[in-house]
Amino acid sequence: MQKSGKILVVDDEEVVLLSVRKVFKHSNYEIDTVQSPQLGLAMMESRKYDVIITDLMMPGMNGLEFLQHVQKMDKSVRVIMITGYATMRTALQSMRSGAFDFLAKPFTKAELSNVMHRAMQRGAMTDVPPSAETAGIGEGAGALEPGMVYTLRDHSWVRIEPDMSVVIGVEKSFLSTVGNVSGLELPVKGENVSQGAGCAKLLTDDGRAYTLWCPLSGRVLKTNSEVTEDPSLLSSSNKSKWIIKIDATAIENEIEDLLRGTE
């Protein structure tokens, strides 16, 4: 039942490589570990990987450059960026360039395993996002208007409401990787959420709790009671339902990290 898959782990610290192996000790995954991005690229020439876990800050070549090389070699592989807490924002921004997800070190077994699960569920990445320049990123806050939608790829989306508040929803692609959502843990009204931190937990039938990254920082104004009462609505309905409504306090600054998109 446990899916099989090929994983490549790239990190200059041996202890991190050992840790990843430990986490997936009992899984069916085939894991290769290398300590440099160059070695990683070399490995890719002889094997096809489903998921690559890579550190963001490595001597020589950083994670983003590596990501671009990887995508050139194999567009379908899912790349998960792991990084220290201090560089989380960079990791989040890497999602704009096509990374599947990111994770902060140190991570718990559950955190890594959930992300891996989603990555495997995702299957091949069929649509590589356009590069940052053509996505119209960084148009400036002046261009923000009600109705606009931005996404944190494969995680969450935001839509600007008529009253200039922002609603957050879950990307369909995220939902497809987690399976049936039986429960939803959301922040309460008045709480602050930060970009790159978790803003919701999706509880699934198989006992996992998936963390949804918050796309924009702000203060929670309201949560969608409809969905909290019946989380299955998230997956079932055609139109994505929003889950949290916030007053986005740093939108001018943070909007650049997201992709312009559709719901």
Added chain:
Amino acid sequence: MQIKIGLKIVLAVVVFSALIIGLTSIFAFNFYQSSIIDQMELTGQQFARTIKTSLNHNMMNNQYDSVRHTIAAIGKQEGIAKVRLFTVQGQIFYSSKIKEVGKSYPMDSLECMVCHVNDKLEAPKLEQRTKIFEAEDGITYLGIFDPINNEKGCYTADCHYHSSESKILGVLDVVIPLESMQERIKTGSIRTAAFAILAIIILSFVTLLVVRILVLLPIRKLVAATGRVAKGEWTDPISGGRQDEMGDLIRSFNRMQETLKVSQRQLVLSGKLASVGKLAAGVAHEINNPLTGILTFAEDLLDESEEDDPKREDYLVIKRESIRCRQIVRNLLDFARQDKPQISSVDVNEVLKRTITLIERLAQFQNCVIETSLQPNLPLVRGDAGQLQQIYLNLLINSAEAMPEGGKITIKSIHGRRNPLITTTVTDTGIGMSEEEKRRIFEPFYSTKKGKTQGLGLAVTWGILEQHGGSIDVESEVDKGTKFTVRLPAYRTKIRKK
């Protein structure tokens, strides 16, 4: 060469007082001298008149012996050198000095020149009828010439000596020695000079003394104190300031030192925060990887162990503490990161209300009474709403934790008109802080909660406020409570109404 102020002042006083006292003395003395002379002249005139009168009767009766006798007697008096009677031709008719009788004085002699000025006969006034001269014996004399006028009784006398045509019958000459006057003048001048010098000396001393007490000593204290501060040492506050400019200066200095101390403390704190920041970032980065290993391996041990394995507890501890390490590192990094604040126009009252809503339901606040007194229509503040909320969150949580048995938390916001600052206070009735705690509470890694926190909360708060151009300070009394005062600069813009 540095000339002392005291010396300069004394010099100035000496020179000017010497000048003034000197001039005054000279004028006074001259006046004194001329007064004496005038007095002597008057006295002389009295003498002459008296003599004239006393001789009159004898002259009228042509009693030459009596006249001679009287003149001789008068001439022997103390205070009279000689008495002489001149004829209009200048011949001495009578004299107390017998030897002179018959002597003739030419018209151009001093004595005659009194009235015979330039061949003209004039009737001089009193002042001119007297003459002061120095004789061959070195003594100064006063000579008074009193002409004897012709009267009816004179030219109708039995002796028929004088005709009625003569106007002047003769001249009485009284000579008075001025020795005593000279003596007096000499004594006078010595006394005056002595007094002047004494006055100058006393004045100088008194001035020096007064200057010393009022100015020099305080200045010396100040010079010493500022010298110490300039070297970088703190010095005790200077005492003994009176209610004058020196007192003001002393008080200013004391205040200035206090301000300097506070500034320096803040600078040191700032510096500490900055280095902690850098240190934190470096350490945190280094720690991530090892922590990854520890956490995952501990989890693995836990998962691999049997249900009844006694070691499970231990693995749990390792896992839990590793996660705790992770949180500590994240807090540290949040502190160190000093993200560029997201600036917007913030309503402080809104932030306060929001924060209160956030914490109301928390366990620590369940037995606390929260009272607010928020001044409506506060001006807005340019700042990061999230960071400001973090500040108040921090303060409120600290308040609640200071009174685990419950108590009251009072939150106020105040803005005085034209005041550039908005003041907010969070007051609790908790256990309070000691002097040392108050002093150190904003230091990074200083905590009064005995290891429950890393002691960063207030240091972060301090840093946030510094960036916002605001400030925070604390008042506290052990067992009475604590009050934090947060000040933020008001943004000059229209007040946003609800």
